[in-house]
Amino acid sequence: MSESSLLRQLLDRQEITAVMAAYTRWADMNQPEQQAAVFIEDCRVKYHLTDWIVGREALTEALVTALARYAKTSHHLSNIEIDFDGPDSATAQSAVIAWHRRYDGSEWTLYGRYVDRWTRTGQGWRLAERELRAAGAVGRDDSQLPPIGRASGALT
Amino acid sequence: MSESSLLRQLLDRQEITAVMAAYTRWADMNQPEQQAAVFIEDCRVKYHLTDWIVGREALTEALVTALARYAKTSHHLSNIEIDFDGPDSATAQSAVIAWHRRYDGSEWTLYGRYVDRWTRTGQGWRLAERELRAAGAVGRDDSQLPPIGRASGALT
């Protein structure tokens, strides 16, 4: 790759990383419309073991409901890995710690991973697909969350 | 922007991010003087619902007292968003998980957000202003911490 292309790719990484951060900020501010705006119109999103949520309209509705369950949340991303499969398309993974407090004061914490597909639009990089997988959860039954696929490796 | 300017801005982001990391490292090593050295002389800092701390000298004093309360702390930054409003000035936000253990063994964890103003000095990028806002806290009454401003959105 030319230096010019390498620079452009660093800028693309920077932009995707910033949009990832915005997603968490809108979640923690309980702004589901703005959170949904980081996705493309015909996105696919999976938060649970159930079906994919298809389209930004359905996603917005799902986010309104999901965020309204909580008095407070705090999402913390790390371990971001972005792989470009063309100038306008990338896959990405990131780890997330998401702390939640319900209105009754009960709390749970997710230790998870987002598995993403990103696409460049006229408005910048947007999420085309996001799948949440759970490494585990504290304060909630994590057998009901999609697993990250850890190899079973207990010594025998 | 020219490629040269774009490269410079990536380097500025990198430097600001590194200074953010140094701030947390000095806190966790209980080195308040070095922690305060990432701020400019006439900085403004707000950690609580009370007044702003004004100036690096007052800040150092406040950090000495604050860090001395703890036997151990661990600060973890993520979701860093930096927006430049000129070649030598930027605003930034970041999320923080800060675990604290007091000398009596009691613990509390902050889930928060730093809202910053950064400025370029002769010694590099430094914090001109930092405001801590709390998404919530575990092990401590978080109604006494400045809130992030989450929209109240319980479904009715």
Add this chain to the structure above:
Amino acid sequence: MSESSLLRQLLDRQEITAVMAAYTRWADMNQPEQQAAVFIEDCRVKYHLTDWIVGREALTEALVTALARYAKTSHHLSNIEIDFDGPDSATAQSAVIAWHRRYDGSEWTLYGRYVDRWTRTGQGWRLAERELRAAGAVGRDDSQLPPIGRASGALT
């Protein structure tokens, strides 16, 4: 440094950061061979107060045993600081939150710091040395973990 060198260094930072993320991903997927593959053949690693683990073969064996203790783990890196001491060598520090659940359901969380030496190989940047230091731990006696060296600073 020339703009070309500055760009190369940003790309090196990006690559090291990505390998750091891969290390945590392989740990959480319980893939010790792949986790060990981010180290050079004659690496040195220290996770405990005991001796250094020397060489990738011994490391792989140690990781197989260590990961097998857990049903689930989740590692979250932040505060990454990388300092180059030549074109092919760097030191780095990062903060880690590592949540662990054993097969009996018991859990512990590490708040720590990796202190690294990185080297460029024909296959890319690899870890030459990694030392884990603990800021503290919850759910486990952290006096048995190598400390980060926090100054003792209780006010008297």
